[in-house]
Amino acid sequence: EAGKFVTLHLADTGANAAMILVEDNVVLPDSGISRYKFVNLHPNQAALDLYHGTVKVASNIAYKGTSAEFTLNAATAGSWAIRPAGAAPTSTALASYSNTIPNQRVLTVFARGYTGSTGVRAPAVSLLYNR
Secondary structure (H helix, E strand, C coil): CCCCEEEEEEECCHHHCEEEEEEECCCCCCCCEEEEEEEECCCCCCEEEEEECCEEEEEEEECCCECCCEEEECCCEEEEEEEECCCCCCCCCCEEEEEECCCCCEEEEEEECCCCCCHHHCCEEEEEECC
16 A cells, blocks of 8 residues: 555464564654564464563564554663563563664564574564664
8 A cells, every 4th residue: 555664574484374464654753762563473372472671561462463552762771572471570581682772763573483492493582673
């Protein structure tokens, strides 16, 4: 559709491969913040919670689901972490990724991999810069 931006995410493998089309809001946020959304591409977890530091920023996002948009203050350092939905915030994360929040950006955080796997199939948190 004219004037819309989308990202096509791929999840799982072989006969179970799935495509998830997500509309991207690429309007820049105000200075001092960045805007995010979370996409769960982790096939063997029914739903995930996403944390930045100790703050849960997306809750109970089903496999192939997308969270509502959320914002974080720029220059905030911390780790992204994914946990099974409903797990205690102090529980061991399935995966984590440390970074500092950039200023005035639009990003997608996504979970990928398989719980219990190692190497390239291990659970991971990744970031996609939309704008």
